[in-house]
Amino acid sequence: MTTTAAGIRVITIGRKALLATREALLHDLGERGMERLQQIGCTAGEEMYDAFERWLNEFAGVSSPDDLDAATLDEVLSEFFTSLGWGSVTIERLGSNGLSLTSTDWAEADPNERSDFPSCYFSSGLFADFLTRMAGGNAISIMEVECRSKGDVSCRFFAGAPSTLDAVYDALAEGRDYREVFVEGSPA
Secondary structure, eight states: OEEEETTEEEEOOOHHHHHHHHHHHHHHHTHHHHHHHHHHHHHHHHHHHHHHHHHHHHHHSOSSGGGSOGGGHHHHHHHHHHHTTSOOOEEEEETTTEEEEEESSOTTOOTTTOOSSOOOHHHHHHHHHHHHHHTTTOOOEEEEEEOGGGTOSSEEEEEEOHHHHHHHHHHHHTTOOTHHHHSTTSOO
16 A cells, blocks of 8 residues: 655555564564664665655645754654554653653554563664654664563653763663763763
8 A cells, every 4th residue: 555645655564564574574583683674664764754854844834854843843753653653752852962752652562572672673773764864964873772562661762873872771781870871961
């Protein structure tokens, strides 16, 4: 099935097909399957962002994400992803150098899976490319820290510069609070 989102053709597949694809890649390729899903998500990010730019004019009356009021970003991104069937997204600023994207109904998550760790790999790649484009090409990395596939209430992704998320990873591995990394003046 193909739908046109403001002049961009976006191919849609059902949630079951996405989950089946994910399951097959993870079963057949293990850790390499995780990497492949992230790569595929990154590839999807370009077209998703192009659709977002065109959709913005219809929804918010602006021609570029740069023209959005920061206070409306949460609502606009949530409406966009919801309209495509991905789910709602709540955005929270983490200090001066990060974002948290949280969804209680994210399409890639499978609450019946009971994974040992967050596993929305496709979405992580998609968000990384999408937000990098939104940041004018400045690299944005994504780290999923909560996942409905793991039994969490929501899927929660951290977004920030690669060095920031490296510092977050180190803090978590050392048992420290990730929030200290996002506080202004912390190493990024």
